Amino acid sequence: DTAVSQTPKYLVTQMGNDKSIKCEQNLGHDTMYWYKQDSKKFLKIMFSYNNKELIINETVPNRFSPKSPDKAHLNLHINSLELGDSAVYFCASSQDPPSGNVETQYFGPGTRLLVL
Amino acid sequence: GQNIDQPTEMTATEGAIVQINCTYQTSGFNGLFWYQQHAGEAPTFLSYNVLDGLEEKGRFSSFLSRSKGYSYLLLKELQMKDSASYLCAVRAGSNDYKLSFGAGTTVTVRA
Numbered sequence: 189d190t191a192v193s194q195t196p197k198y199l200v201t202q203m204g205n206d207k208s209i210k211c212e213q214n215l216g217h218d219t220m221y222w223y224k225q226d227s228k229k230f231l232k233i234m235f236s237y238n239n240k241e242l243i244i245n246e247t248v249p250n251r252f253s254p255k256s257p258d259k260a261h262l263n264l265h266i267n268s269l270e271l272g273d274s275a276v277y278f279c280a281s282s283q284d285p286p287s288g289n290v291e292t293q294y295f296g297p298g299t300r301l302l303v304l
Numbered sequence: 305g306q307n308i309d310q311p312t313e314m315t316a317t318e319g320a321i322v323q324i325n326c327t328y329q330t331s332g333f334n335g336l337f338w339y340q341q342h343a344g345e346a347p348t349f350l351s352y353n354v355l356d357g358l359e360e361k362g363r364f365s366s367f368l369s370r371s372k373g374y375s376y377l378l379l380k381e382l383q384m385k386d387s388a389s390y391l392c393a394v395r396a397g398s399n400d401y402k403l404s405f406g407a408g409t410t411v412t413v414r415a
Contacts, residue, residue, distance in 0.1 A: 231393075233402050243401075292352060293349070
């Protein structure tokens with residue numbers, strides 16, 4: 189069974205369109221993330237939710253809106269897509285660690301977005 | 305902001321050893337992670353250091369010196385399948401789980 193899954197795997201769309209990417213984890217984790225990896229392979233955090241509550245919101249255009257219907261799902265909606273949005277978007281999840289410990293993050297397979 | 309530096313590329317021969325260095329300057333420190341990412345795939349967790357010293361896991365070891373803001377990942381007995389990008393990531397905060405990643409080091413293993 190896939191631990192962290194994303195759909196779609198590939199997304200090709202026109203500038204100006206609105207699109208959504210979905211993420212689901214079956215690990216029972218409390219925290220989920222969205223990362224963007226650009227053409228230079230830099231992986232940057234965008235958002236993080238803990239038990240459906242937004243806890244990390246980096247400097248991301250407000251065209252990007254995350255939604256967490258429950259702690260197993262974190263979706264990303266992008267309005268008015270721009271050329272610069274072309275990248276690979278990774279979802280990840282982790283468990284709330286015991287106090288003083290750190291828990292690793294598990295990544296989904298990525299969604300390759302190409303804006304034309 | 306957080307600054308995490310690692311070399312862009314390294315090449316080594318099958319069976320050899322390669323050491324990938326990572327230096328960091330962050331607002332805080334609460335752990336350093338190494339991830340492996342094969343081309344077109346997701347990053348996968350390799351190792352975690354929060355105290356100074358060496359952590360060994362089979363052919364892979366990771367070292368941390370907090371006073372120097374320095375870590376390395378050591379890959380021994382290199383295999384062709386080790387050709388990948390290796391990402392150094394630091395968790396700077398204590399109240400959130402945000403990881404700041406370096407740009408990654410692409411390791412190419414040659415026969």
